[in-house]
Amino acid sequence: xxxxxxxxxxxxxxxxxxxxxxxxxxxxxxxxxxxxxxxxxxxxxxxxxxxxxxxxxxxxxxxxxxxxxxxxxxxxxxxxxxxxxxxxxxxxxxxxxxxxxxxxxxxxxxxxxxxxxxxxxxxxxxxxxxxxxxxxxxxxxxxxxxxxxxxxxxxxxxxxxxxxxxxxxxxxxxxxxxxxxxxxxxxxxxxxxxxxxxxxxxxxxxxxxxxxxxxxxxxxxxxxxxxxxxxxxxxxxxxxxxxxxxxxxxxxxxxxxxxxxxxxxxxxxxxxxxxxxxxxxxxxxxxxxxxxxxxxxxxxxxxxxxxxxxxxxxxxxxxxxxxxxxxxxxxxxxxxxxxxxxxxxxxxxxxxxxxxxxxxxxxxxxxxxxxxxxxxxxxxx
Amino acid sequence: xxxxxxxxxxxxxxxxxxxxxxxxxxxxxxxxxxxxxxxxxxxxxxxxxxxxxxxxxxxxxxxxxxxxxxxxxxxxxxxxxxxxxxxxxxxxxxxxxxxxxxxxxxxxxxxxxxxxxxxxxxxxxxxxxxxxxxxxxxxxxxxxxxxxxxxxxxxxxxxxxxxxxxxxxxxxxxxxxxxxxxxxxxxxxxxxxxxxxxxxxxxxxxxxxxxxxxxxxxxxxxxxxxxxxxxxxxxxxxxxxxxxxxxxxxxxxxxxxxxxxxxxxxxxxxxxxxxxxxxxxxxxxxxxxxxxxxxxxxxxxxxxxxxxxxxxxxxxxxxxxxxxxxxxxxxxxxxxxxxxxxxxxxxxxxxxxxxxxxxxxxxxxxxxxxxxxxxxxxxxx
Numbered sequence: 001x002x003x004x005x006x007x008x009x010x011x012x013x014x015x016x017x018x019x020x021x022x023x024x025x026x027x028x029x030x031x032x033x034x035x036x037x038x039x040x041x042x043x044x045x046x047x048x049x050x051x052x053x054x055x056x057x058x059x060x061x062x063x064x065x066x067x068x069x070x071x072x073x074x075x076x077x078x079x080x081x082x083x084x085x086x087x088x089x090x091x092x093x094x095x096x097x098x099x100x101x102x103x104x105x106x107x108x109x110x111x112x113x114x115x116x117x118x119x120x121x122x123x124x125x126x127x128x129x130x131x132x133x134x135x136x137x138x139x140x141x142x143x144x145x146x147x148x149x150x151x152x153x154x155x156x157x158x159x160x161x162x163x164x165x166x167x168x169x170x171x172x173x174x175x176x177x178x179x180x181x182x183x184x185x186x187x188x189x190x191x192x193x194x195x196x197x198x199x200x201x202x203x204x205x206x207x208x209x210x211x212x213x214x215x216x217x218x219x220x221x222x223x224x225x226x227x228x229x230x231x232x233x234x235x236x237x238x239x240x241x242x243x244x245x246x247x248x249x250x251x252x253x254x255x256x257x258x259x260x261x262x263x264x265x266x267x268x269x270x271x272x273x274x275x276x277x278x279x280x281x282x283x284x285x286x287x288x289x290x291x292x293x294x295x296x297x298x299x300x301x302x303x304x305x306x307x308x309x310x311x312x313x314x315x316x317x318x319x320x321x322x323x324x325x326x327x328x329x330x331x332x333x334x335x336x337x338x339x340x341x342x343x344x345x346x347x348x349x350x351x352x353x354x355x356x357x358x359x360x361x362x363x364x365x366x367x368x369x370x371x372x373x374x375x376x377x378x379x380x381x
Numbered sequence: 382x383x384x385x386x387x388x389x390x391x392x393x394x395x396x397x398x399x400x401x402x403x404x405x406x407x408x409x410x411x412x413x414x415x416x417x418x419x420x421x422x423x424x425x426x427x428x429x430x431x432x433x434x435x436x437x438x439x440x441x442x443x444x445x446x447x448x449x450x451x452x453x454x455x456x457x458x459x460x461x462x463x464x465x466x467x468x469x470x471x472x473x474x475x476x477x478x479x480x481x482x483x484x485x486x487x488x489x490x491x492x493x494x495x496x497x498x499x500x501x502x503x504x505x506x507x508x509x510x511x512x513x514x515x516x517x518x519x520x521x522x523x524x525x526x527x528x529x530x531x532x533x534x535x536x537x538x539x540x541x542x543x544x545x546x547x548x549x550x551x552x553x554x555x556x557x558x559x560x561x562x563x564x565x566x567x568x569x570x571x572x573x574x575x576x577x578x579x580x581x582x583x584x585x586x587x588x589x590x591x592x593x594x595x596x597x598x599x600x601x602x603x604x605x606x607x608x609x610x611x612x613x614x615x616x617x618x619x620x621x622x623x624x625x626x627x628x629x630x631x632x633x634x635x636x637x638x639x640x641x642x643x644x645x646x647x648x649x650x651x652x653x654x655x656x657x658x659x660x661x662x663x664x665x666x667x668x669x670x671x672x673x674x675x676x677x678x679x680x681x682x683x684x685x686x687x688x689x690x691x692x693x694x695x696x697x698x699x700x701x702x703x704x705x706x707x708x709x710x711x712x713x714x715x716x717x718x719x720x721x722x723x724x725x726x727x728x729x730x731x732x733x734x735x736x737x738x739x740x741x742x743x744x745x746x747x748x749x750x751x752x753x754x755x756x757x758x759x760x761x762x
Contacts, residue, residue, distance in 0.1 A: 001436050003649050004429045007639055009422060011414045019632060022415055030411055030636070033392045034403055034586065036714045041390060048385045055382050069452060069588065071631035074612040081610065108608045199632060205415065207450065207588060207634035227489045229462065229610050231455040248719060250452035251400060251580060253588035255411070256634070258388055268384050333417045338629060 012327075013354070015363050016335035017149050017308055018177070019199035019206050020351040022259075026204050029262035030255045037251050046241060049257060052264035056179060056202075056272065057194060057212040059186040064213040064234070066241050067260055069253045072176040075195030075209030077105050078232040079172050082221045083141050083193060086110030090141040091132045091169075093124035097150035097338045098174055102143045114139070120343060121151045121298035121310065126160045133169060140220075141170050146184065146194075147177035150338040152310040152347070153299040154182065161189035170217050176200065179210065180267050181279040181307040181351055192217040198256070201279060201307055203352025204263035207256040279355040280306045286350060286360040293368075298345055307351045313344040316376040322346070322367070325374070330366035393708075394735070396744050397716035398530050398689055399558070400580035400587050401732040403640075407585050410643035411636045418632050427622060430638060433645035437560060437583075437653065438575060438593040440567040445594040445615070447622050448641055450634045453557040456576030456590030458486050459613040460553050463602045464522050464574060467491030471522040472513045472550075474505035478531035478719045479555050483524045495520070501724065502532045502679035502691065507541045514550060521601075522551050527565065527575075528558035531719040533691040533728070534680040535563065542570035551598050557581065560591065561648050562660040562688040562732055573598040579637070582660060582688055584733025585644035588637040660736040661687045667731060667741040674749075679726050688732045694725040697757040703727070703748070706755070711747035 014021045035042040054065040068075060080102070084090055088111045092103040095118035106113045116132050118124040124144065133139055142164060144155045157173055164171055170192040178184050179194075181201025186194055192214040199206035213221075213234060221234050230236065231250070240249035267275055283306025287297060290311055298310035313319035319336060323346065326332045335347035350359055395402045416423040435446040449456060461483070465471055469492045473484040476499035487494045497513050499505040505525065514520055523545060525536045538554055545552055551573040559565050560575075562582025567575055573595040580587035594602075594615060602615050611617065612631070621630035648656055664687025668678060671692055679691035694700035700717060704727065707713045716728035731740055 001432060001649070004433065004642075004646060006646065007410055007413055007426065007642055009414050009416045009426070009639075012416055012420070014415065014417055016417055016419070019415065019417060019635060022636075027412060029388055031408060032388055033390050034395065034400065035390045035393055036395055036397055036400060037587070038397070038716070039393070039708070039714060045388065045390070051382060052385065069450075071450060071612070071633075073631045077610060077612050105611045108611055197632065205634065205636040206418070206632045207637060229458060229613070230486045230489055231452070231458050232610070250454045251578065251587045252452075253586065253634075253637070254400060255403075255586040256588060256637070258390075261388055265385060265387065268382070327420070333420060335419070 013332045016333045017347045017349050020354050022205050023203040023353050026259045026262045029258040034254050049261045053210045057186040059212045062215045068209045070209035072197035075211050079193040080106050081228050081232050082234045084109040084111040085226045089136050089139040091139050093144040095122050095124050096148035099145045122300050123153050123155045123303045139169050143172040145174040147305050149177045152305045152308045154303045154305045158189045165190045177308050183276050186212045200351045202263045204259045282350045282355040289364050309348045311346045319344045322370050325370045332366050394713045397714045398728045398730050401735050403586050404584040404734050407640045407643045410639040415635050430642045434591045438567040440593045443596045449590045451590035453578035456592050460574040461487050462609050462613050463615045465490040465492040466607045470517050470520040472520050474525040476503050476505050477529035480526045503681050504534050504536050504684045520550050524553040526555040528686050530558045533686045533689045535684045535686045539570045546571045558689050564657050567593045581732045583644045585640045663731045663736040666738050670745050690729045692727045700725045703751050706751045713747050
């Protein structure tokens with residue numbers, strides 16, 4: 001075959017739904033000397049990393065926290081295949097692409113899935129989830145999306161956790177777009193399984209999925225009678241990551257572990273609450289500026305996420321063309337709608353280092369420039 | 382919590398069973414500007430990467446080649462969960478840890494597994510695998526380990542492929558320690574599913590598993606009637622990696638993709654056969670030097686792998702202490718035996734850039750220095 005040229009990717013300001021630009025200190029960490037995954041020094045480093053991830057989740061020592069080599073979706077699947085067995089009932093709140101995906105993967109486990117739906121951009125009201133629980137007393141799992149990356153809507157997870165605390169059901173939450181950028185209290189909110197990713201509010205490259213698992217969720221895992229795929233088996237993964245001497249399971253992604261260590265350490269140095277506040281400020285600034293331009297947001301105002309803003313494409317504007325021009329003329333990536341049923345939206349992410357007024361202003365200026373000479377196809381602009 | 386210090390790992394010469402030291406050009410590629418995974422420029426890059434991986438496997442255009450975000454073990458599991466359904470019969474050649482693992486994961490799929498065993502360090506003779514096929518005419522999968530990382534033994538895969546070519550059984554091969562370092566002809570040897578990793582002979586960091594799947598294996602996948610875990614589903618993964626416009630499946634590990642692109646491109650610039658020859662020369666040099674010192678190798682001489690040499694720890698020597706001293710006094714990592722049933726061995730890897738006489742000499746000099754003053758516990762030294 002002919003030899004392709006060396007890679008020469010262009011600079012991008014990554015303001016889509018993720019990945020975001022990698023924090024410089026995180027990139028630097030990936031250039032440090034690589035230890036072997038069975039090196040005793042590396043084992044110490046992993047335990048530090050677990051402690052850092054535990055802190056980011058606000059999870060207690062009783063919870064199992066693991067930085068899995070996985071995509072966010074594989075983190076989701078890890079939870080579902082460990083917590084559900086064939087014939088179990090799972091209740092899933094669905095008002096976007098990722099709620100729908102939870103339901104889809106839950107069905108693959110052989111579970112019976114009850115979807116409680118709401119409109120895109122809305123959250124699924126907790127009362128309706130509780131009604132579904134009342135109607136399905138056998139339900140073993142209740143799953144919601146804390147931060148719906150496809151719409152920018154936040155689920156009132158604290159209130160849901162308090163409401164189901166005394167029920168015999170496990171609470172699972174998709175925290176892919178919230179961990180490190182939005183208030184999240186794994187223990188305080190009585191969550192049983194949470195999963196996230198590294199490439200959004202944490203500012204690391206994509207490649208890992210930090211998960212947190214409560215003690216009662218692990219009891220459920222220990223009492224299952226049907227097998228779990230080897231790669232996703234939380235009991236084996238606990239042996240590999242936590243127990244000493246280590247039990248070989250796989251070779252973990254060492255440079256991604258360095259990256260996540262640096263990213264989480266950076267979040268801790270900044271302060272978790274300060275980091276949430278920075279994301280909140282940048283998101284609110286962008287959202288106000290978008291509304292001031294006469295454009296509408298997809299999410300309910302009271303449940304609008306800060307790191308991810310879904311903007312309704314103004315009528316008559318070709319959203320995809322605007323996205324392409326932002327990329328090609330301004331080097332700025334923003335996202336479009338996700339999946340075949342998505343309405344015409346732009347998804348703008350201000351995550352990690354990009355959660356700043358400066359970045360918001362760069363996106364707004366580029367959007368203004370493109371919209372100023374973009375033909376409007378019909379009457380409204 | 383108290384803030385841990387920034388990472389400060391020591392320099393290591395990584396000469397265990399993997400990971401190996403990352404090639405400098407590969408590390409440099411990981412510092413290039415990060416594109417989003419839905420960026421049109423990134424899609425071109427992925428197709429280049431697939432072409433490079435296809436070349437490394439010597440796979441034709443008819444084969445599906447995917448650089449999965451997965452460990453080597455997850456690459457193994459991807460093959461097994463796609464190619465086996467509950468009740469299928471799988472025949473697995475087992476003469477080491479990874480053959481045993483194939484059998485274990487195959488059982489998790491609900492398949493009936495026939496293990497054909499040989500001693501550690503030997504290969505499972507093809508005649509015995511063919512006898513097992515004759516005795517199990519319903520067998521749908523025959524799996525062997527091309528390069529058994531736990532013992533350093535090579536399976537005669539070319540001959541096996543020729544022998545089963547006309548049978549209605551799929552041939553799967555673990556190529557974790559062979560891809561890029563040992564002769565391997567996916568198409569020429571009629572392999573149906575091969576998986577590997579990035580951190581051994583390719584000289585990239587751990588984090589991905591390039592796999593190759595034959596057309597007839599994909600026909601099998603398309604005709605299954607039971608579901609596959611979402612993250613491992615080859616039909617969904619094919620849609621994500623290959624088809625355009627892209628169908629969203631997950632966010633792929635962008636910097637690892639840069640790394641693998643640079644690693645495979647480097648292998649192509651060097652020349653695949655030249656690279657195999659370099660590994661062969663370095664391995665043979667090390668093995669001759671070990672034998673010249675009166676030590677024995679675990680693998681059968683005619684089936685000894687070049688990249689991985691398992692050395693029998695001389696009687697009376699504490700193998701683990703020697704490993705620790707090599708690490709602490711010389712900054713050199715070598716491996717020990719893998720798993721509870723392993724004999725006392727050292728596993729020395731000369732892979733990627735470390736497949737050189739210079740590296741072999743460094744390891745030998747350090748080993749000589751440590752053994753010179755290491756107390757011998759009993760008579761033999």
